[in-house]
Amino acid sequence: MDSGRSIETIGIANSGFIGIEPEILVPNNIERELRLHEIAEPKIHTKIAGDGREVELIKYRNSAKVSIITEDRVEGPITCSVLVSPRARYVLLNDKLLGRLKVVLLDFGEGIWCF
Numbered sequence: 001m002d003s004g005r006s007i008e009t010i011g012i013a014n015s016g017f018i019g020i021e022p023e024i025l026v027p028n029n030i031e032r033e034l035r036l037h038e039i040a041e042p043k044i045h046t047k048i049a050g051d052g053r054e055v056e057l058i059k060y061r062n063s064a065k066v067s068i069i070t071e072d073r074v075e076g077p078i079t080c081s082v083l084v085s086p087r088a089r090y091v092l093l094n095d096k097l098l099g100r101l102k103v104v105l106l107d108f109g110e111g112i113w114c115f
Helices: 028-034 095-100
Strands: 011-013 023-027 043-048 054-069 074-085 091-093 104-107 112-114
Touching: 023 028, 023 054, 023 095, 028 054, 028 074, 074 095
Parallel strands: 011 091, 023 074
Antiparallel strands: 023 091, 043 054, 054 074, 104 112
C-alpha cells in the first residue's frame, strides 16, 4: 500500500462479485509486479463461485489503494484487499469497491456506467 509501486490497468465491474469489504481480483502477473508479498502477509481465502463451487484464492488484506481515472474525474483512492487467482485473466472490482468508488452501473450488458 505504501510501497510506491503502482500500475494503471482496465478493471471490470463484476455485478456477481460480492463481498463484505472492498476487494479487487487480479491475475498473478499483477501480484508479482506490485510485489504484494512485501506489503502484506498472504492468506488463503475461500470464495463461493456463481455455480456454488468453493474457490481458494490468495488474499492480501488492505494491501492496495484503487482509484478510477476518467477523462474528467478521479475517484479514490480506496483501500481494499487484493485477491489473486492463478486462473484470473482480468482485473475484477467487487460490489463494495465499486460502491466506495461511486460507480453506478446503468447497463450491465453494454458496460455503461457513471459516477
